Amino acid sequence: MNSQGVIGKRCGCLDTATGRRRGSSCPRLSEREHGSWYFHCSTRNLLGQAERIRRGGYPSQAAARRARDELLALSREEQAGRSWTVTRWLRYWLSTRTRIRPTTRMHYTRDIEQFLIPHIGQLILGELTSRQLTAAFAAIAATRNRAGQLRSACTLQHLHTTLRAALTGAVREGLIRDNPARRIELPARPRPQAQVWTEARVAEWQASGERPTIAVWTPTQLAAFLDYVRDDSLFPFWWLVALRGLRRGEAAGLRWTEVDLHTGQLSVVRQRTTAGYDVHEGPPKSQASRRTVALDQHTVRVLRQHRERQRQRRAARIDAGKVGHDSGYVFTGPDGLPIHPGYLTQRLRLLVGRAGLPPIRLHDLRHGAATLAHAAGADLKTVQDQLGHATIHLTADTYTSVLPDTQREAAEATARLVLDAAASGDEIRRQVSDLRAESPEQAKPSGVRATRGCQARWRLGRTASDARIRRVSRRLIGRDRRSL
Structure with missing residues (x-):
């Protein structure tokens, strides 16, 4: 077969003896309306390799020839687009x-x-x-x-x-x-919002089993969980993720060389993720995920104690003739090797169930850390840097929710602002009324035509009274602003 290929005719008739298509051997191909024309030729694909292309279904020999010539006139890339399947x-x-x-x-x-x-x-x-x-x-x-x-x-x-x-x-x-x-137009993907496990939501979950897609514990619930897992070997892991919001892979891949307990900070430079069950270690999720996370004094103490227990455990295993690896990872199994990330997810689910708390995912602890930081007074930019987000919109829209106590305090502050303004308004109106009672305006004769001198003295007295009213109003409003 040369590069120009072959043009022929075939049909889809079945051979009664074999049950196969007759193709180009059908005796009726000489009939004008029977069968269709096809061509096949040789070209070079994207990799430069010889490749045979076969196309059919053309109504005439001339149509098949034109289709072949058009195909051969195209570039390799265009030929691939015409010949390759999806x-x-x-x-x-x-x-x-x-x-x-x-x-x-x-x-x-x-x-x-x-x-x-x-x-x-x-x-x-x-x-x-x-x-x-x-x-x-x-x-x-x-x-x-x-x-x-x-x-x-x-x-x-x-x-x-x-x-x-x-x-x-x-x-x-x-x-x-x-x-x-x-x-293509597709249904909009709803962006889930983190919802706090309030008493009403807990009662609904207990009654129906329904739970929010992203759930966040209240500070009381989180404290109860941390108290329950205080003796768990992974307590420092739960504490670090719940308070500082590290991703599962970031915490699983954390090494002691990236933790500075003297200055109270750690650096996120790698993560351990899973593809199926296989573990892959590599750089963080994005460039923004490479970050330095500040540690509070209590977290530093928790990590110091964890490091000492890790050393003691390794020494005890070696003394007992068992293998004790010095892998350098912060969170390891009994043998000193890093923990499989999937085990952390399963372990949390088990501990939450035993603690009798409403269910959350491991990633929900990250949402909770953002919520706690925001409620404690951290601005969104600080929370964004803590979590390692590329944009502040993701932090604001998805990773922060409002705790009930914080929301209640905001509601009380809003109402107090309006009530204080109303009280100040009442005091202004009362003092203005007293000043007007003392002003010459009250002495103006009713129904009597005043002389020009009386009119001038009345206007002068009214101007002085209005000035006093304005001074009192400014003084009261200024005091009201300073009280806020």
């Missing part, structure tokens, strides 16, 4: 992503293999339209997850993010000219 491009694109995190690769792989390929994988990349994608996402939205629930808006948004990134890569490589995923 499945082939998605897998090729994922194989070229060398700078993404293992967890991101795992999510991309799940989205591609479980959702995108089954619904749009058979389509030609260069012929993909927004209408086809809209129909595919509608079909995905009608499926159910393992819990029997319809796919959430969050799931659809994640799939859209993956598909849009893949097609943007196709545009960048020159395979397609436009990204059809940009024109």
Whole structure:
């Protein structure tokens, strides 16, 4: 087969003896309206490798020839867009992503293999339209997850993010000219807000089992939990995450070399994350996540005691002939090796259940730390730096909630401001009334035409009275402002 390829005719008739299609051996191919024309030719793909392309369904030999000539006149990138399926491009694109995190690769792989390929994988990349994608996402939205629930808006948004990134890569490589995923309209993903476990919410959870997506303990509930886990070997971990808001991977990957107990601070320079069950250690989530976190004096004492117990435990194991690794991590297992991040999540769930407290996730402790810092008087910029957020909007919209006591204090302060202003207004009106009673205006004859001299003296007295009224009002208002 040469580069110009072959043009032929075939049909879909079935051989009664074999049950297979006759193809180009059908005796009726000489009939004008029977079968369709096709071509196949050899080209070079994006990697420079020889590749055979086969296309059919053309009504005439001339139409098949024109389609072949048009294809061969295109660049390699354009030919790939006309010949590659969406499945082939998605897998090729994922194989070229060398700078993404293992967890991101795992999510991309799940989205591609479980959702995108089954619904749009058979389509030609260069012929993909927004209408086809809209129909595919509608079909995905009608499926159910393992819990029997319809796919959430969050799931659809994640799939859209993956598909849009893949097609943007196709545009960048020159395979397609436009990204059809940009024109898809999907249900808005609701941004969950952290909700405090008030008495009413606890009662509702106990009665119905329903709980907020993001739940935050009150200071009393958090204190009860920390008191319950005081003897737990991971007590310093729970304390550090609950008060300083480290991510699970950041705390799991923390080393003693990054903790300065003399100056009371620690540095976040790495994290230990999981992709499936495999653990991957690497840089923090973002550039903003590389940060220095201040430590209070009590947290410093907790970490000092933890470090001493860790040394004693390792020495005891070595004396007993057991393995005691000096891994350098702050939080380790009995053998001295770092803890699997998944174990921390499971351990918290177990301890919360035993403590009889309303349930929260491990990441909810991070939300709670932001809420406590904000309630204690820290401004949002300080909370943003503490948590390592790239923008203050995420800190304000998602990671801080208002504790009931703080909200009540704000309500009382607002009402007190209005009531104090009303009391000051009553005092101003009373003193103004007294001054007016003493002013010459009260001595003005009623129904008698005053002389010009009397009129002048009355105006002079009224001007002096008004000046006194203004002085008293300014004095009272100034005192009222200073009291606030």
